[in-house]
Amino acid sequence: MMKIVWQKQEMPDATVDVGRLEELARQILVEIGEDPARAGLLETPRRYAKWWKEFVEYDAGKVDTLFESSTLGQTVMVSGMTVWSLCEHHLLPFSCDLAVAYKSGGTLLGLSKFARIAHKHAHKLQVQERLVSDIADEIADITGTDDLAVVGRGEHLCMTMRGIRTPSTMSSSVFRGVFEKSEHARAEIFAQLGAK
Template sequence: MTITDVPVRMVKPVLPGLDLEVAEEAARSLLAALGVDLDREGMTESPGRMVRAFAEMFTPRPFDATTFPNDRDYEQLVIERRIPFASVCEHHLMAFTGYAYVAYLPGKRILGLSKLARLVEWFARAPQVQERLTQQIADWLQENVQPKGVGVVLEAEHLCMSLRGVRAGGAATVTSAVHGVLREDPRARQEFLLLARVGE
């Protein structure tokens, strides 16, 4: 694939089949079936708020993934640390939040710095598992920017672990995905991890 100055337009359609009215009625039925008193002041509008919140969490903002020529032949890592993100666990539909550490070793193109954070949000705004989310970010960079290497680490707390089940509040899940030089060369991978300083 030849990369040009034309940015990749990242636009997801509004949730296919989105019907807020039907969803609100379903949410009202669900909460009532769980014994929640929806007639209590402060709760009457909760089903609608709940539905709108989920719709927002499942819909990323569109953006242009703009790249620029690497005209100075920059050959060192570009790292964006502690990119905050929020997603929703597809198993329990509870939030997981944390930080992403995203790096790439440029080839012929470099990516606008803000786009790394937008890319994390793009894939996070959906029912997800952390492993897939990590891989999707790394794969997109590899395929669309064609760098010499890519490294992505996500560190997150999952409310499905903190608030239910094992109730391990504060436990952090760390996932990683690497491509190219960062996968093949242990020294390059070590440099990425050293500079990313995950958890600091």
């Protein structure tokens, strides 16, 4: 079986040229047969540029707050986090419901940090598999644990809105350490998720 290794992508450091994006938005409107000077579209290029700026320059804030753990080896799971990202193949959005589980060692990651990490990695062009893998990598780096699982279930508008035009749910997962080696540990995750 071929093992896929994702190349870690860092967030871009460059700031967005809002003026240039506005020009491009006007050009797109003209190319699809619209009039960027009509009432309903006058502010669209500005909004388009502002949205890209917000997406690319997103700041998740502090993601590495750790607390001392009172127990060792307990499974900690955070689920029900939904993020939006952009498919790098079509520049169309996809939503992804995420669940993260790890075996606590001497420290616990602050609860809100899971969502911050998920949003941090969602704000770039990508595929769902890489999103799930990047989230797992960062949580492993911060917590120092090798025992973790990340499960993502997404709807991709590149399939829902174009091509076959059929809504569906794509699942992708990363299992490491005990979650990779133990069927029982994986079953615990899926039981808590109410596997669909």
